[in-house]
Amino acid sequence: MSETTSSPALRPPDAIHLIVLSGMSGGGKTVALRALEDLEFYCVDNLPTALLPQLVTAVSRHEGGRHRHVAVGVDVRNPSEDLRRMPAMLSELAAAGVQAHLIFLDCRDEVLIKRYSETRRRHPLSWQGLSLADAIAEERRVLRPLSAIADKVIDSSELNVHQLRRLIATGYAGATEGLTLMFQSFAFRRGLPLDADFVFDARCLPNPHWDPTLRPLSGKDAPVRDYLDSQPLVAEYYADTARWLDTWLPRFEADDRSYVTIAIGCTGGRHRSVYLVEKLASHYRALRNGVLTFHRELE
Known part of the structure; x- marks a missing residue:
């Protein structure tokens, strides 16, 4: 089935607010997703791009359409083909009436290196045999198409986890109903x-x-x-x-x-x-x- 023929299934009875969170590994995507989850967003991390239409359709039908706010994490762990298809997929979702918003979480290289050294986490691209600095450079290259079309870029270099969580919460509280x-x-x-x-x-x-x-x-x-x-x-x-x-x-x-x-x-x-x-x-x-x-x- 072509992407065009799948569009009618994406038309929910009321508008869905979709936030796609992407960015550099170590930039705070997990913190941002948790902040949106606190705001009653239905959150899914590392979802394949091809499944976005099905997710939107399923959420719009859940409990009579109670969930109108969805957040999806997309990063370098997704297949390269998925990342290349993301701009077209977001355009298709918007044409179907979904309010799609892409947030890119950026961070300076030296800060990312420090964060990895402090937590002793492995970079997602380390399996390729790259040094940490080279893995970060490769990640920037792969994610450049997403950062270029982002509706909002957040530089988390000077933010701790609590400040980032508050920034996301205050910035997107208005997407939910009421105070x-x-x-x-x-x-x-x-x-x-x-x-x-x-x-x-x-x-x-x-x-x-x-x-x-x-x-x-x-x-x-x-x-x-x-x-x-x-x-x-x-x-x-x-x-x-x-x-x-x-x-x-x-x-x-x-x-x-x-x-x-x-x-x-x-x-x-x-x-x-x-x-x-x-x-x-x-x-x-x-x-x-x-x-x-x-x-x-x-x-």
Whole structure:
């Protein structure tokens, strides 16, 4: 069957938003995919180009078409023929009504070499017997057709994984319906998050740090949760915070805001703030899509 005759099957009842993530190995594609997954994108890594039409069709029919946002990772592990066909495939998808967007994650060679040396990962082209520098050069050559047609190129050279994740999340939160919430824990002793819309201070609450059995754990662990669940002051703090957010977040949504960051800090950023972030995120996930969490001192 020719590519042209397959087009009718690509016409979903409502527009599909497709993001194709490509770029240099070590540039952060996996981090970006996880950020999009947090935004309720249906994510698939290293999908053969020939299967893109089938994926779009299957996702559009899933549960009555509930999933409208798809992200696909494409990199040098794909066959060369697949990479050469990608521009034509994206054109075909666009003609069928799919909103296709190609993001290319780039990174300077010296930074990529440093990242590989620190993680001791093998480059995907190392099986060809190339040195790391030569493998990176060959990868750039193979991916040049994709970088040339990218809708957005992100240079991750100066970004850590948390900054890249936030950049993707904030940039594409608008692709999902409604307001996206980021709940972030942090330690006051390491400074305030610069991009927080609201900051709550949990240092007034009982501190599990002073219990030697709880100190090595975090607010994600059951013993710490049980301890904080048993504290009336913590329950009161949580209820007041949730009540305040329930009152004011709809006002931001009505003002067409697409992304709001709520930061909660404590002294070390491991126990009280993490506990409250997880509890608030769980509360809002039961009410809406697009709820993210980020624990600065844990990740």
